Amino acid sequence: MPTGKVNKRTVDALRSGPSAAFLWDEDLKGFGVKITPAGALSYVFQYRMGGREAKTRRYSIGSHGSPWTPTTARAEAERLAILVAQGTDPTEAEQKRRREAVDLAFSAYADRFYASCKGDGWRGLVERSLRLHVKPVLGKKALPAITRADVVAIFDAMPPDQQAGRRNVFAILRRLFRWAITRGDLERSPMEGMEVPPPVRARDRWLSDEELRRVWNAAPACHRCFGPIVRLLILTGQRREEVTGLDWSEINRSARLWRLPGSRTKNAEPNTVPLSDLAIAELDGFARGEKWPKRGPVFTTSKGGAFIAHSKGKEKLDAIVAAGGKDALPPWRLHDLRRTLATGMQRLGVRFEVTEAILNHVGGSRSGVAGIYQRHDWRDEKRAALNAWSEHLRQILAETDETNVIPLATRRA
Numbered sequence: 001m002p003t004g005k006v007n008k009r010t011v012d013a014l015r016s017g018p019s020a021a022f023l024w025d026e027d028l029k030g031f032g033v034k035i036t037p038a039g040a041l042s043y044v045f046q047y048r049m050g051g052r053e054a055k056t057r058r059y060s061i062g063s064h065g066s067p068w069t070p071t072t073a074r075a076e077a078e079r080l081a082i083l084v085a086q087g088t089d090p091t092e093a094e095q096k097r098r099r100e101a102v103d104l105a106f107s108a109y110a111d112r113f114y115a116s117c118k119g120d121g122w123r124g125l126v127e128r129s130l131r132l133h134v135k136p137v138l139g140k141k142a143l144p145a146i147t148r149a150d151v152v153a154i155f156d157a158m159p160p161d162q163q164a165g166r167r168n169v170f171a172i173l174r175r176l177f178r179w180a181i182t183r184g185d186l187e188r189s190p191m192e193g194m195e196v197p198p199p200v201r202a203r204d205r206w207l208s209d210e211e212l213r214r215v216w217n218a219a220p221a222c223h224r225c226f227g228p229i230v231r232l233l234i235l236t237g238q239r240r241e242e243v244t245g246l247d248w249s250e251i252n253r254s255a256r257l258w259r260l261p262g263s264r265t266k267n268a269e270p271n272t273v274p275l276s277d278l279a280i281a282e283l284d285g286f287a288r289g290e291k292w293p294k295r296g297p298v299f300t301t302s303k304g305g306a307f308i309a310h311s312k313g314k315e316k317l318d319a320i321v322a323a324g325g326k327d328a329l330p331p332w333r334l335h336d337l338r339r340t341l342a343t344g345m346q347r348l349g350v351r352f353e354v355t356e357a358i359l360n361h362v363g364g365s366r367s368g369v370a371g372i373y374q375r376h377d378w379r380d381e382k383r384a385a386l387n388a389w390s391e392h393l394r395q396i397l398a399e400t401d402e403t404n405v406i407p408l409a410t411r412r413a
Contacts, residue, residue, distance in 0.1 A: 002021075002022070002023055002024070003023070003024045003025070003026045004023055004024075004025070004026055005025065005026060005027065006023060006024075006025040006028075006031060006032065006033050006070050006073075006074065007070045008069070008070050010023060010070075011023075011033055011041065011064065011070050014033070014035045014041065015035075016035050016036065016037050016038065016039040017035075017037065018037060019037060020034060020035065020036050020037065021034070021035050022034050022044075023035075024046075025074070025077075028078065028081070029081075030045050030046040030047050030077065030081065031043075031044075031045055031073075031074060031077035031081075032044050032045075032046065033064070033070075033073075040063065040064075041063065041064035042060060042061070042062065042063045042064060042068075043060075043061040043062060043063075043064065043068055043070075043073035043076075043077070044058055044059065044060055044061060045058070045059045045061055045076075045077045045080045045081070045090070046059075047059070047080070047081070047084045047090070048084075049084065049087075049089050057089070057091055059080060059090045059091055059094070061073050061076050061077065061080075062076075104142050104143040104144065104185060105140040105141070105142060106134075106135070106138040106139065106140060106141050106142070106143055106146065107135050107138070107139060107140050108140075109143050109180070109185075110130050110134065110135060110176065113126075113176045113179055113180075114126050114127055114130065116179065118263065119262075119263060119264065119265065119266065119268050120241055120242075120245055120263070120264045121239060121241045121242070121264075121265065122266065124241055125168060125172070126172050129168055129169050129172050130172065133154060133157070133158055133165070133169050134154055134169065134172075134173065136157070137150070137153050137154045137157055138150060138154070143180060143185060143186055144185075144186060144187070146190050147190050148190045148191065148193075148194065150190065151173065151190055151191055151194065154169065154173070155169070155170075155197070163197065163198065163200045164200045166197040167196070167197045167199065167200065170191075170194075170196055170197055173191060174189070174191050177189035177190065177191055203335075203336070203339070204339075205330075205332055205333070205336045205339065206336055206339045206340040206342075206343045207329075207332060207336060207337065207340045209396045211329055211332075212234065212340060212393070212396060213396050213397055213399070214321050214324060214326070214329065215230065215234070215317065215321060215329075215337075216230075216231060216234060216393070216396075216397060217324075217397075218317055218320040218321045218324065219231055219317060221320050222313050222316045222317045222320065223307075223309070223313050223316070225299040225300070225301065225307040225313075226307070226309070226310070226313030226316075226317070228282050228283075228285070228286050228299070229243050229244055229299060229307070229313075230313075230317065230334070230337070231278075231282050232246075232279060232282055232283075233334060233337045233338070234337050234340070234341070234393070235276060235278050235279045235282070235386070235389070235390060235393070236258070236273050236275075236279060236341075236358075236386070237337070237338050237341035237342065237358055237359055238260070238271075238338070238359075238360075239265075239266060239335075239338065240310065240334050240335065241264075241266075242260060242264055242265060244299055244306075244307055244308075245264055245297070245299075245306070246258075246297070246298040246299065247295065247296065247297055247298065248292055248293040248294060248295050248296050248297075248298055249294065249295040249296075251275065251283065251292065251298075253280065253283075253290065253292055256274060256275045256280060256383075257273070257274055257275060258272070258273040258274075258275055259271075259272055260272070260273060260360075265360060267360065267362050269360060269362060271360040272377060272379055272382070273358070273382070273386075274379065274382050274383035274386050274387075275386075276386050276387050276389070276390035277387075277390060278390045278393060278394070279386075279390070283298070286298060286299075310334065314333075314334060338359065341358075341359075341389060342355055342359060344389055344392060345358070345385055345389065348385070348388050348389065348392060350385040350388070351381065354378050354382060354385050355385070357377070357378040357381070357382055358378075358382050358385060358386065
């Protein structure tokens, strides 16, 4: 095995042969240059982790040419020799570095975490929170290199008035880091010891009968998808994503029933939602008749994509309501329609357990031991309650001179 000084002169003098050959440096043990039969030159470092009986390992520094010259390659070999003396295997260290740079880069790792999430509502929250608040701060930083200061920087960058958003991001990151620990990609979470952001004061906004009438009448002028979505939110009390993601395969006109699968609910619990006359009428209108498609998304845009423009639809709805000759409504959200139904049920004397079943809540009467042993689905009671709520809406709407619902009621009679 030839030895000599690895420098520009000796490297330029190397000539290829029938097999690969090496020139090992006479001063720096393990440093050498390799030439292939094709004449390609590369720098290597050969070492053992342990005594003479340990297996020899060879680390490829890089091909000859920028940035690797005899001088820069020698400097790298000296660095590697120090690592070996300290008990660090350069090959394993490089594999770890490459894995952290690619597999454990936060942005890519967050995408894999998102892919593991279940439930449309939770997946939507994870995707939105990571995209808007987390990835812009952490970027491609290696997961094991993320510190508590990095996590704090995420919350520092968020608007101070987004209390609910802070709690959501905190919960998502905490679950992401725990997921990484269970996979062996992280030793401990950088969020250990961090205090959970303070809870948001529970909203108590619900729409009065007058406000509900104005919203109902204005909804159709917003958008071909958003109008029916708003009305179904009013009629069923289900969550926004659950109504927006409605599939024709989930609803049965003859049975007058919506079977919402657990894969699309926030709590992963399936729900059955009886459909009132008004709900059937809304779906008939969207299907352009009483024969509904057997499958496929209900609410799609003109280009065939899923409807996601809730914010724009809400802004337009508020503008239409305000332009109706009266003052604008006090600030409200689509989720307040869910609370409005619950409040209305209470006014109508509906049992609390039935209202919880309609809303698919797992707390209260459906939690703990009672939730395990009480498996009654309240289907008949839910149908009676939702029909009563629908009739209440009819009476509200009938108080106006002209509404979009009276013709529908006449057609069904």
